[in-house]
Amino acid sequence: MRNMKNLLAASLLALCPLAASAHHSFAAEYDAANPVAVTGTVSKVEWRNPHIWFYVDVKDDAGKVATWGFSGGAPGMLMRRGINPDAMKIGDEIMVEGFRARDGSNNASGGKVTFADGRSVFTASAEDVVPK
């Protein structure tokens, strides 16, 4: 049943248009010239305002783990789209595509998430901007 709920949420997300502008503009915090794509394991999900954040442990070739943070939409915005906090869980294997924070830290706008089972969804980030 939970899988069905997640699938429904993913389907709804996939249908969402790309321009959402929740709280602030993309340019205020992220660098459109610096796309990122990482694959790893979800280590934490913060369902908090003004945007949700989720964290992904990413291993490099030497086995060293770095934790990336990705910003998504506001909790209220996600829930009005039918997306609930259990849509992404600790331990999920995901690939995230987005744009790096302007300060060059391991943080980014998480525009698009692909789960291990192939579901490809948008995170309803403030900007819903994904690399082309």
Next chain:
Amino acid sequence: MKVQLKQLSLGIATLLMCHSAFAADATTIPRMASGVPDFTGMWAGPGFQHTGTEVDNPTAALYDDKRMSPFKSGADKTFIRTTGDVRIDDPTAVCLPNGLTRQIASPYPQQWVQTDSELIILYEYMHFFRHIPLGEPNRAHAPVFENTYMGDSIAWFDGDSLVIDTVGLREWLLDAFHPEAGGSRWHSADTHVVERLTYTDGSNVNYEVTIDDPSTFTTPWTQPWAMQRKQTWKLFEFICEDNNRCEAGVCQAADVQLDDQ
């Protein structure tokens, strides 16, 4: 002649259809005991793509520049501001308020509470509120001692339309317009906003916003929008400062990232 008559008939029919699409069946409108329309309820405002269901798509609405009247001489330079300073280009990124004209178009719900003498609007986004006395049309506003983000609003009924009249706004953002390089659109402190709300059926409202900004535009102009009632929604907390982790482009490390420092 036949063709002209056909075209005339088609034109009249189209006009009638447009009119009937706009005017609600009076019996479907929720009403107060006094008979005026009752706007009490949870609403998805213009900042949503309305679906007619309880799942909507939040998308900040922008005022359509094609509807705007011509600029006063030189006002185009104060209307769009691109400074590189986030407090000007995008003040909400540092948790400053939307201001009224942007709040109307915000992609967050609002709850309206109407009595015979007043209207309260509670906005989820940043917990802003409006306390709007209902009364006689076109009466005087209370003295404005200080221009504010939400201004001073009064309201009255014009037939089945609710009219909300606002003055006393500070110079602030018009909407959530952000050019790619940053920047924003601004109205002046002389702005007078008139919202006109008319039910089109029991759950949908035509929401017209007239912007009268004589320092910026040659004449007032009107933006037609809509809002839709949501039976099961409720307001959530929205604390902008709670976890605004990359404010102004400088990110604070989360606890799970501290080992990476």
